[in-house]
Amino acid sequence: MNYKDIIATIKSVRNYKKEEISPQKLDQLKEYFTEGRRLDKDIQIEVLLKNKDEVYEQLKDIAGYNGLMLEAPHYLIFLSEEKDHFIENTGYAAQDIMFKAWELGVGSCWITFKDGEEIKGKLNINSDKKLTALISLGFDDNKNKVVYDTMYEHNPSKTDVKIVEDNVSERIGLRDFVFMNKWGEIADPDELTNMGLLEALVSAKRAPSTMNRQPWRFIVDSGTIVLALRSDSYTDEYEEKIDAAEVMFYFETIVDTTLFDMHWNFGKPEKDYEVPDDYRIVGYCIS
Numbered sequence: 001m002n003y004k005d006i007i008a009t010i011k012s013v014r015n016y017k018k019e020e021i022s023p024q025k026l027d028q029l030k031e032y033f034t035e036g037r038r039l040d041k042d043i044q045i046e047v048l049l050k051n052k053d054e055v056y057e058q059l060k061d062i063a064g065y066n067g068l069m070l071e072a073p074h075y076l077i078f079l080s081e082e083k084d085h086f087i088e089n090t091g092y093a094a095q096d097i098m099f100k101a102w103e104l105g106v107g108s109c110w111i112t113f114k115d116g117e118e119i120k121g122k123l124n125i126n127s128d129k130k131l132t133a134l135i136s137l138g139f140d141d142n143k144n145k146v147v148y149d150t151m152y153e154h155n156p157s158k159t160d161v162k163i164v165e166d167n168v169s170e171r172i173g174l175r176d177f178v179f180m181n182k183w184g185e186i187a188d189p190d191e192l193t194n195m196g197l198l199e200a201l202v203s204a205k206r207a208p209s210t211m212n213r214q215p216w217r218f219i220v221d222s223g224t225i226v227l228a229l230r231s232d233s234y235t236d237e238y239e240e241k242i243d244a245a246e247v248m249f250y251f252e253t254i255v256d257t258t259l260f261d262m263h264w265n266f267g268k269p270e271k272d273y274e275v276p277d278d279y280r281i282v283g284y285c286i287s
Helices: 003-009 023-035 052-059 086-103 116-122 189-194 198-204 237-258
Strands: 045-051 074-080 107-110 130-138 178-180 216-221 224-230 279-286
Touching (some): 023 045, 023 086, 045 052, 052 116, 074 086, 086 107, 086 130, 086 237, 189 198, 198 216, 224 237, 237 279
Parallel strands (some): 178 216
Antiparallel strands (some): 107 130, 216 224, 224 279
16 A cells, blocks of 8 residues: 555545445455554454445434534444553554555545444444444545545534645644654754654644644654644543544554554653643654
8 A cells, every 4th residue: 555645645535425335345445454554453353344224324313523424325333342542543443444445546534423332232233342433435526625634524624625735734834743852842854854754754744633633742752753642622532542543553654664664652651751731642662
């Protein structure tokens, strides 16, 4: 998969054609998921692929913002065993399959929900696993030709109407979200280039986030890259964990492509990076 090209063009799709995806492409997606990327391969994830008539009417009053359910020909339902960081693991794995769908010409979008057990009941899903993600799937109707910076379909408050040629408008600048050695020390792009990290960090800047808050900050400390996330009243714990997973995915895929295999560690290093109280370190990786 060409992650660079996908990151440069992918968008959230909210309006779908009625046309169903071919069985061949659906089979490719199902096959890909069995070998796709994970944050923790020891956490079992199950993905159910369902058609519109199995999902839309059943969930139109309980999923999506204020009951505004996305109408799509297909849906992906993610179920996970409950372990440490299982939500982040789902977010990471879900983004990977959304990238694969985009490569196949298929659009997708996250759908919000409040009660996973209620969703399982409405869809007659008998499983001990937690419902951790619900994603719409189909061909882009593109009537409005809008690129959505937001992760969730209910909040297209910051959009870029130039389609995908410039899908990072209104993003924070590199100097605002990457620090060198400790919090507040502005990173030098030339130094990041010499370290081979600039491209991965620019790609991470494109990651979606709840309400386009762009809550992530990086600290580059020699061979250690630290990820901090802002906490505020605009998101809940689930959304914060999905936001973390999204930016981890964007950053790691480019590092893996251009430098070396890397893996995120949850928690924080022993060193004190002087992170302010409204941020917390959620993970780090070591080159």
